[in-house]
Amino acid sequence: MSVGRVVIVGASVGGSRVATGLREAGYTGSIALVDPDPDAPYDRPPLSKQVLAGAWTPDRVSLGDPGQWGAERYVAAAESLDPASRVLRLDSGEELSYDRLVLACGAAPRSLPGMPRRGVHTLRTLADSLELRDRMEGIGSGQLVVVGGGFVGAEVASTAHARGIGVTLVEALPAPLSGLLGEEVAAELALLHTDNGVRLLCDTAVAGLVGEPEVTGVRLTDGTTLPAAVVVVGIGVRPGTDWLAGSGIPLAEDGGVLCDEYCAVDPGRTVYAIGDVARCRDPLLDRHVRVEHWTDAVEQADIAVRNILGPVPTAHRHELFVWSDQYGGKIALIGRPEPGDRVSVVRAGGPRRRFAVAYHRGPLLCAALTVNWPKALPAARRSLGAPDGAADVVAAWKVLSSQLAVMALSARGDSPARSDQRRG
Known part of the structure; x- marks a missing residue:
């Protein structure tokens, strides 16, 4: 052609x-x-x-x-x-x-009523990021309010927290990302924020911004006003x-x-x-x-x-893969969860919250989420779409979890046998 x-x-x-x-x-x-x-x-x-x-x-x-x-x-x-x-x-x-x-x-980016306003930011462009970075330099440990708990809002909260800035994350849904991941899984994922000292307000809607011409707070629909030196809006x-x-x-x-x-x-x-x-x-x-x-x-x-x-068209394969870096760890989602999917969760030990979730329809693995567990992702890729993929990936994750437990015992100079003897 x-x-x-x-x-x-x-x-x-x-x-x-x-x-x-x-x-x-x-x-x-x-x-x-x-x-x-x-x-x-x-x-x-x-x-x-x-x-x-x-x-x-x-x-x-x-x-x-x-x-x-x-x-x-x-x-x-x-x-x-x-x-x-x-x-x-x-x-x-x-x-x-x-x-x-x-x-x-x-x-x-979608906006809130009253935008634009000094001190209120969206994050889409390089200029947005640099402007917000400069603004965060000026507030030190002052209060930052992030409206919206999607991937961008969560990453901003994580980055600001690492810089020593107090953060409140406001989410209209029962938990951040519950529309994508389902309420049960999203509630578990939300604990990453609270584990790290970020204040999380869910099922909470924003009524408007306070302060003119510079923002001083965020007013919620319940009448509460959150003080804010900077507001980041990440609502899609x-x-x-x-x-x-x-x-x-x-x-x-x-x-x-x-x-x-x-x-x-x-x-x-x-x-x-x-x-x-x-x-x-x-x-x-x-x-x-x-x-x-x-x-x-x-x-x-x-x-x-x-x-x-090319003369012969090639179709796009819809294989969703999303990752997000938060609080020093990594979240990855492969496949597309759908309402009504069954959920199987495998948790692994360690110093931070670490788990994997299989979304399945019958024996078919339709999607998988891994949280702070990169080694669990390859098994999900292999099993995605396979006839018995759900059972296969859960079994593989349980083996990995057992291996992590053995490694943790070894790192303490212990062994599974000695641990069993002490419990006896």
């Missing part, structure tokens, strides 16, 4: 991966990369951790120089699209024609599709660009959608799914490259 100019809207990991992937595959045509963020392209996961902590400088998160990929870089926002004429219009007044268009335009994101209204691009009512399992938006495969903005069809679930995580953006970018250049 002969492909002319490729225009990519969005220069985060998905968009930049398409650009580099095209070049690595031998594409020699024109590439245009459009994004209003002057710092892009860079990697987002470190923004709430290493960059916010001051451990990494901005150059550590750079994904490279578009000039080195032979890509034209437009620091502008996409304003409108005419798919019939294959023309993208920018807010700078420029018009870009294309043969293939990749929508990797991401999402924008909204796909960046407003500019596509009226273009004819199919948009989901609940957010995102509708595309098929090949990440293609139209039957002619001239427009693709990837990353946070894409709501791709999952043939196994028989519905469109939108995933807001790094690995999915990378995988979809690779699929888009193959399908732009």
Whole structure:
């Protein structure tokens, strides 16, 4: 297939991966990369951790120089699209024609009433992270309120706590991430916050912000006001599709660009959608799914490259993998938990909370969560989707747990036999 100019809207990991992937595959045509963020392209996961902590400088998160990929870089926002004429219009007044268009335009953080306000932050861009880092320097051990206990909110709370800042985490759900993990598992995971001295308020809604022009507190719906020198709002994101209204691009009512399992938006495969903005069809679930995580953006970018250049389309495999670094440990989720899944939990000993959770439908392992237990993850990968995967992974985890117990006894100069003798 002969492909002319490729225009990519969005220069985060998905968009930049398409650009580099095209070049690595031998594409020699024109590439245009459009994004209003002057710092892009860079990697987002470190923004709430290493960059916010001051451990990494901005150059550590750079994904490279578009000039080195032979890509034209437009620091502008996409304003409108005419798919019939294959023309993208920018807010700078420029018009870009294309043969293939990749929508990797991401999402924008949701806000609270009364925003923007000095001292109230969202965390989406490198500039956001650096601004919040500077603000945290100024409050010392003063109070930080994080609204929203998802992965970003939890990582901000963890990073701030490590810097000696008092943190209150406010979550509207019964436990952070209970919508994804289920209430039982989420309640156990929530103990990571309280174990580390972070104040956690669940089933708690925010009524508004206090203080003008600078925030001084967060008012809850029960009438309580939490004092706050800094507020971080992490209550989810909204796909960046407003500019596509009226273009004819199919948009989901609940957010995102509708595309098929090949990440293609139209039957002619001239427009693709990837990353946070894409709501791709999952043939196994028989519905469109939108995933807001790094690995999915990378995988979809690779699929888009193959399908732009290749004559036979390749389908995207919806294998969700999410990780999060919190309080010096690591949380990993593979697969997609669904309401009604049965849950099996295996706990392991050690100085910190460490466990693994199998989500299964009958004998089928559908998803697995590991908390501070990296060695439990490979067994989950092997068993995911296998006919008897649930029983297999639980058995493997129990063996690992027993091995950890033996190692702990050995480290104390003890042995299982001696321990049994003392109990007798």
